Amino acid sequence: MAASDHISEPVQMEAHASRKRRTTDISDTLQNGSGQVISEADALIHSPDPLHPANHICELCKNFYTFGWVTGTGGGVSIRDDKHIFIAPSGVQKELMRPTDMFVMEYETKKYLRRPAVLKPSACTPLFLAAFTKRDAGCCIHTHSQWAVLVTLICEAGLQDHPDGSGKDVFAISEIEQIKGISRGGHGNSSTEILEGGRKAGNLGYYDTLKIPIIENTAREEDLTDTLEKAIEEWPEATAVLVRRHGVYVWGKDVAQAKTQCESLDYLFQLAVEMHKMGLNWVK
Amino acid sequence: MAASDHISEPVQMEAHASRKRRTTDISDTLQNGSGQVISEADALIHSPDPLHPANHICELCKNFYTFGWVTGTGGGVSIRDDKHIFIAPSGVQKELMRPTDMFVMEYETKKYLRRPAVLKPSACTPLFLAAFTKRDAGCCIHTHSQWAVLVTLICEAGLQDHPDGSGKDVFAISEIEQIKGISRGGHGNSSTEILEGGRKAGNLGYYDTLKIPIIENTAREEDLTDTLEKAIEEWPEATAVLVRRHGVYVWGKDVAQAKTQCESLDYLFQLAVEMHKMGLNWVK
């Protein structure tokens, strides 16, 4: 998600005050438990369950803000359940989001079932979709972490080039325990393979070299779609793609896997920057 | 705001205990909802709405304290609504402020409508006013962020000089995604242009070079006014001015824009310091 768009006042107002929001695509109305009439579109994001995607995204973003992953409206999260994709809107303060700010897309048709009236859908949407469709992911996280940006800069400058390791277009690191926190990622649409990736058997080992492809940034976030999809295809084991001078996209079969892999990768990016400062090679 | 003045005991006492404070400029009294008589001046800062400027400034400062932006009574925030300017007092612990500590100035007349008796108005006031009057800003944030100070030191030492980029009196960086979080800033008093600046169309693009002017610090904060105003005029696209060895002033059409731009700039200053440590140029 571009760190760019305007934060509409009404959103922020509502983040503190009101609970009402107009939505489009309201094709019908329902009654909720307390007898209140809500639209079908709104029913998609109203739930008392803190793990409902609309609630979960808000909670995750609050935490990611403290890590510097979604600073200044940057970054974003998307969760896919059986039939729907939930996506945070573009350009809002991620730490202040509310479930009513959420966009909901029907996965099969890629049609929006819910669009908050005053907000814009995320520019990351096609990139999140790439992870969902090409890897059967259940969650995709995009951060602007400075550690991610810095490793792409170090690679760009050729400061860690290694025949079996990093190059201009790939970040590589080996023999660090935290690498074992990263799944091999699966390499197709098969959900069993993705599930497999979340188990010990499916994760990288200590002596494996973790490799994450780096794609070049573009002026418009949407324009990253082709190269991101190409990277996903060319790197069947990767569970993430770095975007030069921008950040990283990390996915997993569910929120827990996407989040813990994002944490492990961020840990490795930070460690790599510190290693580089001390003249140490990333690949042993 | 200078990190300098004495923190009056009564303020801190009240921050925990009492809710009463004497104010000056009480020309009349009103009754609030619960039948309590309060002065007209106090009515300006009493509101149950967390987004009322007097409440909002306190909340923002609590968060900014955790970022190291308002350490040791340094830094400050001012919000302008239709007719008034709300300003945190000088030299108080910003993370402990209460709405009753707030100064309120009438925008048209620049006359204080509310002055907490034992406090001093902020030395930043003329600088906040420059952003309000010359850019029609709705909020101005001043931080002592170490990243801001460090980039001014790197520029001063000529360590990142570049024909199209940084120099002694300007910080410049290019081709980093977070740049897209910064508005072009508008260049006059027209509120439509400022509004424009908050939308995607009005923000910098990835291939634009972000440039922030740097002015020299002075012994007294008030004496920065002339050079700050001059920088605002000479840099019509800037939404911020760096003060050498001191910090940064960042504004926006409203709190959300000022805050997210301040976050994006701080991110870029920190990234620039890390890039510099690794021998990388800020401008590609």
Added chain:
Amino acid sequence: MAASDHISEPVQMEAHASRKRRTTDISDTLQNGSGQVISEADALIHSPDPLHPANHICELCKNFYTFGWVTGTGGGVSIRDDKHIFIAPSGVQKELMRPTDMFVMEYETKKYLRRPAVLKPSACTPLFLAAFTKRDAGCCIHTHSQWAVLVTLICEAGLQDHPDGSGKDVFAISEIEQIKGISRGGHGNSSTEILEGGRKAGNLGYYDTLKIPIIENTAREEDLTDTLEKAIEEWPEATAVLVRRHGVYVWGKDVAQAKTQCESLDYLFQLAVEMHKMGLNWVK
């Protein structure tokens, strides 16, 4: 604990929603205060006391997460009381754990009395046991702190070699006040000696050189057991063992000693990295 295994959905679900969990080894049932029937195994982890090991481990991990010690399911904690050992499961998000996630082992027989059905016991278990049996420890903490990893890398590269100090297989630092926060550790199974270690008389002095052995990492965490046990025997004064490119194991006679020693060591590792960046020797 390896940063590797899959986080079972039910665990995370329960972390927010339900309080029920199936356990194995249920040989009998009891009634709790409110008349509810719970198994003997579950009775081991149900307590209103926040200092009960099952509650305490959850609270500690929540805090350790904010220090970067248990990022991405890495790291872990184990507490031993009179008869039992409480251990966090493998591969779960440490900051979200609940008492019902806990494994409980009988200390004398090393037999599990409680095994949450869908979880796996921690790969660190034999390493925690080494600290309990060889040092009579009451608590053992394992972190993936980047500072710990970085000092092992600096030692590996021979960048701080010193005749009386650091070498490839030992981290050493001297004349830093925080060294006084580290116990001499005791050197046998005698609990009196361990108790002794927690008192001022038993801690290192300012002019003592703190030395922590470094062992090589292995592909499987369990395989560290032999070398960790050997290091514990060969370094009778050590209260911690560093694992190269992995992290650190720190123990103490109780939670307070293990935690404060872990904090003091982490402080010293971080300081050592910063000293190294400035070309300063760790040993005076």
Added chain:
Amino acid sequence: MAASDHISEPVQMEAHASRKRRTTDISDTLQNGSGQVISEADALIHSPDPLHPANHICELCKNFYTFGWVTGTGGGVSIRDDKHIFIAPSGVQKELMRPTDMFVMEYETKKYLRRPAVLKPSACTPLFLAAFTKRDAGCCIHTHSQWAVLVTLICEAGLQDHPDGSGKDVFAISEIEQIKGISRGGHGNSSTEILEGGRKAGNLGYYDTLKIPIIENTAREEDLTDTLEKAIEEWPEATAVLVRRHGVYVWGKDVAQAKTQCESLDYLFQLAVEMHKMGLNWVK
């Protein structure tokens, strides 16, 4: 306070569970508001006022812990009111302290009026007393901040020597706005001068060079007393003394001044370390 002594179990137990603690020096008993009989000694530390020194010290330490100032039982705080000095005990986890853990000394006689039975008085006590008696301070803070330690190491190595600035035994920095957050400190026992130090007129100006003396560390904290007292006398403008390879003592006329000065100094120490890494001089 040395980061050294054992944390007695009962203290930590009470931090969560009970509210009772045996105290010595109980010469009489009183009844509190709810008819409960408490000792005269305990009456000194029981208050519903969050700004009562016994409560305030606990709150401050909780915050200082998050800054890394009191890691691993290190550091400490003491507050002096009209007749008493309140001091945190030795070797406890500072972030978990409770008012009942507090030692209370009569200022005039330097006799303990309250000594928690199982705890030891802080080894920093004579150092806190130096600030109270020689500068009429109302609060003294001792941190183990790594930034403080690092600047003493840089000075020791002669890496920032400057004819008008830093040397082996003095840290000096100039022309940084945050310097204005530091009082000139007063130079005697006169309380008017100390009060003066808290006001703008009494603070350093932007063009003043801030100088903080550095004393050598000793094996026992108590043995710092002579050199600390000597430094206080020889540096009448200093509001702090750095202890080589150990940390810093900062005082002020009240908690607000001591705390904000401690923050401003820590900011300057951190900035100085970063400046040093980039080859920049501390004194312009």
